[in-house]
Amino acid sequence: MNEYGFELALAAHLETEREGILSRQLGTAVSGRRIMDLVWVEPGPEFHSRVELTAETIPARAIESDVGPGRFRFWRDAFDNHPETARSTVERAIDCGFFEQERRTGRTYVRQTTRYPEWFGRLVGIENKPDLGTPGDLETQLLTDVAVGLLDEVILATESYVTRAHENRIPDPVGIWRFDRERGELEVIRESESLPTDDGGVDIIDRTSTRTEIQIVTPAEKQRARRRVAERAYGKGWRTDELPGCTKLDPTNPQLPETQREAGLPYCRWHGQIVQPATTCDPDCEGYCTGDPPDIDTENLRERRTGWVSDPTGHQRTQSGLDQFLD
Numbered sequence: 001m002n003e004y005g006f007e008l009a010l011a012a013h014l015e016t017e018r019e020g021i022l023s024r025q026l027g028t029a030v031s032g033r034r035i036m037d038l039v040w041v042e043p044g045p046e047f048h049s050r051v052e053l054t055a056e057t058i059p060a061r062a063i064e065s066d067v068g069p070g071r072f073r074f075w076r077d078a079f080d081n082h083p084e085t086a087r088s089t090v091e092r093a094i095d096c097g098f099f100e101q102e103r104r105t106g107r108t109y110v111r112q113t114t115r116y117p118e119w120f121g122r123l124v125g126i127e128n129k130p131d132l133g134t135p136g137d138l139e140t141q142l143l144t145d146v147a148v149g150l151l152d153e154v155i156l157a158t159e160s161y162v163t164r165a166h167e168n169r170i171p172d173p174v175g176i177w178r179f180d181r182e183r184g185e186l187e188v189i190r191e192s193e194s195l196p197t198d199d200g201g202v203d204i205i206d207r208t209s210t211r212t213e214i215q216i217v218t219p220a221e222k223q224r225a226r227r228r229v230a231e232r233a234y235g236k237g238w239r240t241d242e243l244p245g246c247t248k249l250d251p252t253n254p255q256l257p258e259t260q261r262e263a264g265l266p267y268c269r270w271h272g273q274i275v276q277p278a279t280t281c282d283p284d285c286e287g288y289c290t291g292d293p294p295d296i297d298t299e300n301l302r303e304r305r306t307g308w309v310s311d312p313t314g315h316q317r318t319q320s321g322l323d324q325f326l327d
């Protein structure tokens with residue numbers, strides 16, 4: 001079953017139904033390797049301040065550093081990291097407009113252009129498993145999400161008919177959605193329960209039939225990880241693949257439900273479904289027919305359909321970007 005197409009169809013549906021920021025394939029463990037299929041970031045009280053700041057992900061190390069919004073500080077005094085790491089963090093923070101710089105006696109001083117806003121609320125993770133007949137690591141993945149409690153809610157989205165036996169294998173706090181991608185209809189089979197995101201948690205690093213390796217997560221580590229997830233989601237979004245030059249690509253095909261037709265999805269007329277261009281589309285494909293890629297501006301689409309802004313005004317008060325040499 002085409003999991004990629006399911007994921008994109010669901011992303012397109014959610015984008016029209018909910019406010020906030022949607023992203024896909026984000027790391028949601030503190031120490032482990034869990035990747036969540038979709039993460040929905042609900043807007044917090046200062047969402048608009050975050051939108052004005054930058055369209056990109058603000059580097060986590062810049063937010064966690066001792067660089068504040070008040071006085072300028074010598075950049076190296078504000079970081080515990082290796083100087084090279086600190087240097088690249090400062091450069092990226094200046095580039096994206098979160099830091100501004102000032103030169104004094106041959107040294108670079110930095111400060112935040114504005115206080116980092118409280119911009120996000122609840123984080124909702126959605127694990128996609130269109131076919132519950134081939135669950136793979138699903139149970140371990142969901143147990144990991146519940147044990148660490150990094151996200152406020154976790155939901156399993158499927159296309160399968162959900163039996164009582166399926167429900168019993170899914171941890172209680174995890175919600176269940178059934179999404180019909182061809183009709184673009186979503187049915188809530190079971191509501192999710194809120195996870196205790198303010199408490200500590202347990203990260204499952206590895207789990208086999210005989211042993212489980214865990215790591216304790218403190219509340220402070222969890223809050224930092226939540227902010228990293230939200231920032232990553234803000235900068236990344238969910239439209240990631242370049243669309244190839246094939247005339248069979250037809251994002252506005254009338255076969256697609258309305259919520260998907262306007263979303264810029266890589267729907268292929270030849271295959272009659274959404275395809276993953278990076279793995280499916282090349283001149284060896286039987287249906288390949290060379291032509292211009294569809295005229296789709298993914299940044300523009302994202303801006304029109306969500307609260308994200310591609311080119312915000314920013315908060316920089318001093319000139320920056322002319323001198324990136326830090327000493």
Ligand code: SF4
Pocket residue numbers: 246247248249268269270271275277280281282283285286287288289
């Ligand atoms: S290359 Fe093949 S899979 Fe990709 S759009 Fe063209 S026909 Fe479809």
